[in-house]
Every structure is written in C-alpha cells, then in structure tokens.
Amino acid sequence: MPSVKILDIAEITHNVRRYTLERPEGYAFKPGQATDVSLDEEGWRDNKHPFTFTALAGDPHLEFTIKSYFNTGGDGVTERLYGYKPGQSLVIRDVWGTITYKGPGTFIAGGAGITPFIAILRDLHHNRKMAGHTLIASNRTEADIILRDEFEAMRDLDTIWTVTGDPQSSLLHDRIDAKFLEKHIKDFGQNFYLCGPDPMVRELRDTLKELGANVENVTWEK
Numbered sequence: 001m002p003s004v005k006i007l008d009i010a011e012i013t014h015n016v017r018r019y020t021l022e023r024p025e026g027y028a029f030k031p032g033q034a035t036d037v038s039l040d041e042e043g044w045r046d047n048k049h050p051f052t053f054t055a056l057a058g059d060p061h062l063e064f065t066i067k068s069y070f071n072t073g074g075d076g077v078t079e080r081l082y083g084y085k086p087g088q089s090l091v092i093r094d095v096w097g098t099i100t101y102k103g104p105g106t107f108i109a110g111g112a113g114i115t116p117f118i119a120i121l122r123d124l125h126h127n128r129k130m131a132g133h134t135l136i137a138s139n140r141t142e143a144d145i146i147l148r149d150e151f152e153a154m155r156d157l158d159t160i161w162t163v164t165g166d167p168q169s170s171l172l173h174d175r176i177d178a179k180f181l182e183k184h185i186k187d188f189g190q191n192f193y194l195c196g197p198d199p200m201v202r203e204l205r206d207t208l209k210e211l212g213a214n215v216e217n218v219t220w221e222k
Contacts, residue, residue, distance in 0.1 A: 001045075001091050001092070001093055002024045002027070002091070002092055003040045003089045003090070003091050004021045004022040004023070004024065004062065004089060004090055004091075004092055005021065005022050005086075005087060005088070005089050006019055006020070006021055006084060006085070006086050006087065006088055006089065006090065007020045007021060007022060007061060007086060008020040008086055009084070009085070009086055012065060012146060012147065013067075013143060013144060013145070013146060014143055014144075015067055015068050015069075015070070015082075016065060016066065016067045016068070016112070016146055017065075017066060017068070017082070018054070018063060018064070018065050018066075019063065019064045019065075019066060019081075019084075019090075020055075020061050020062070020063050021061060021062040021063065021064070021090065021092075022061065022062070023059075023060060023061050023062045024092075027062070027092075027095075028057070028095070029053050029057060029095045030057060030095075030097075030100060031053075031056075031057060031100075031101060031119035031120040031122070031123045032052070032097055032099040032100050032101060032116045032117070032119060032120045033052070033053060033095050033096065033097035033099075033100070034050050034051055034052040034053065034095070034096060034097045034116070035050070035051065035053070035092050035093050035094065035095050035096065036048040036049065036050055036092075036093045036094075036096075037049055037050070037051045037064070037077075037090050037091065037092055037093075038077075038090065038091040039077060039080060039081060039084075039090060039091075040088070040089035040090055040091050041088075044077070044080070045091055047077055048093070049077040049078070051064045051066055051115075052064070052065075052097070052099075052115045052116045052118070052119070053095075053119055054115060054118040054119050054122075055119065055122075056119065056122055056123060056126060057119070057123065062092070065115050065118060065146065065147070066078060066081065066115075067111070067112040067115075067146075068081060068082040070082075097116070097221065098219070098220075098221055098222045099116040099117075099120075099193060099195060099219055099220070099221050100219070101120050101123075101124075102191050102217075102219060103191050104131070104132035104133055104190065104191065105132075105133065105134075105190040105191025105192055105193060105217070106133070106134040106135075106136060106185060106190060106191070106192050106193070107120075107121070107133070107134070107135045107136065107192075107193045108136045108137075108176060108192065108193065108194050108195075108196075108204060109135070109136070109137045109138070109194075109195050109196055110137075110138050110139075110176075110195070110196025110197055110200045110201075111138070111139055111140070111144065111196060111197070112146065113194075113195035113196030113197070113200075113201075114135075114137055114146050114147075114195070115146070115195075116195050116221065117135065117193065117195065118146075118147065120193075121133070121135065121151065121154065121157065124157075125154045125155070125157070130154055130155060130156040130157050131156045132156075133156070133157055133158070134157070134158040134159075134160065134185075135151055135157060135158070135159045135160070136159075136160045136162075136176065136184065137159075137160070137161055137162070138162050138163070138164060138175070138176050138196070138200075139161070139162075139163050139164075140163065140164060140165040140166065141163055141165055141166035141169070142161075142163055142166055142169045142171060143166075144163075145161060145163075148161070160172070160184055162174050162175075162176065162180075176200075176204065177203075177207065178207050178210065178211060181207065181208070181211060182211065185211075188208065188211050188212040188213045189212070189213070189214065189217070190217065191217045191218075191219070192208055192213060192217060192218045192219070193218075193219045193220070194218065194219070194220040195220065195221060201220050201221075205218055205220065
C-alpha cells in the first residue's frame with residue numbers, strides 16, 4: 001500500500017478539487033480505472049474510498065478529481081480530504097475498474113459520475129480520436145458541472161448539458177429518460193458508457209435496452 005504525497009491541489013468547482021500526487025515507479029492504470037484511497041493518518045488508513053484516476057496514463061504524476069461531501073459530522077473521507085494541503089499524503093492500492101473504453105459512443109454521467117470518463121476522453125483527445133463521441137451530463141446546477149470548459153474545448157466531442165435544479169440556467173432542464181434519449185440519440189446500436197448514482201444507472205440500463213441498445217454495448221461500473 002504505497003503512501004504518496006499530494007503535490008498540488010486546485011479548485012475545479014465549489015466542492016470539487018483536483019489532487020495531483022506522486023506516482024510510484026511502475027504504478028500503471030488504464031483510462032477509466034480506479035483505486036481504493038485512504039487518508040494517510042492515524043485512524044483513517046483502513047477507511048477506503050474508491051477514486052478514479054483522471055490524468056493521462058502516461059503522465060509522470062497521478063491525479064484524482066474529487067467531489068467533497070460535507071455535513072457528515074467529520075466522519076467522511078472526502079470532507080476531511082477537503083482540508084488537506086500539499087505535502088500531506090494519501091494511501092493508494094491496486095488498480096481496478098470495469099469502465100474501460102470499447103469504441104466510439106455516448107458517455108452518460110450523473111454529477112460526479114463524470115470522473116471515470118475524464119481520463120478516457122482526455123486520452124481520446126490527446127490521440128486525436130474524438131470523432132464519433134458524445135458526452136451527456138446531468139447536474140443539479142451549472143455551478144456543479146465538472147470541467148465544462150475543458151470538455152467543450154475538446155475538438156469533435158459533442159457535449160449535452162442538462163441541469164435539474166437551476167431554473168435560471170439557459171441549459172436544458174430535462175431528466176435523462178427515454179424521451180430525452182430518443183430526442184438526442186440517433187443510433188442505439190452504438191456503445192454507451194454510464195456512471196452516476198446507482199438508481200440512475202439501473203434505470204438507464206433498462207431504458208437503453210428498451211430503446212434497442214445491445215446490453216453488451218453498455219458499459220458501467222459493476
């Protein structure tokens with residue numbers, strides 16, 4: 001269980017930060033994969049939390065883009081992590097994950113569920129293989145959208161944002177349901193990648209199947 005120092009912390013949204021970390025020699029991952037992370041301090045090392053790598057696989061450092069949840073009474077990993085500074089350490093473990101890239105398609109995310117897609121889309125952009133990909137993301141408000149500017153700047157990536165609790169926003173305000181998908185997706189034979197709250201993912205898997213998607217073409221974290 002390597003302990004790695006935090007090299008840098010950057011604000012992404014009001015409750016999401018990017019943590020740049022040391023990378024142990026030989027430590028490898030594929031875009032979309034994750035590891036179990038603990039805070040490297042007494043009483044917290046056995047409290048594991050899954051986080052997805054968001055840097056490119058070939059970068060010299062590791063990176064996590066993490067949403068912090070508050071009002072947990074101080075018992076939450078992400079709440080305590082929010083108070084961390086560069087120089088403090090995290091414990092990382094073996095790499096795991098089932099959200100791996102299988103070919104062009106549509107990525108559908110709910111809130112912080114976008115994080116497994118960050119490294120995948122960055123990798124496609126880096127290798128100039130973005131054509132044929134769409135990102136659909138649902139958030140409560142515009143302020144909650146993670147890395148909106150970066151995704152919109154990715155050449156050939158189609159982005160569709162919808163916000164469900166922000167009536168002043170000029171973005172879409174629709175739930176991602178069958179009606180939404182029929183309106184915005186022309187080909188249900190393509191690959192689909194899902195990540196978000198468990199109820200959302202379960203509902204979308206069923207909805208996509210009903211709309212004609214092949215279950216073998218639908219990828220989610222199992």
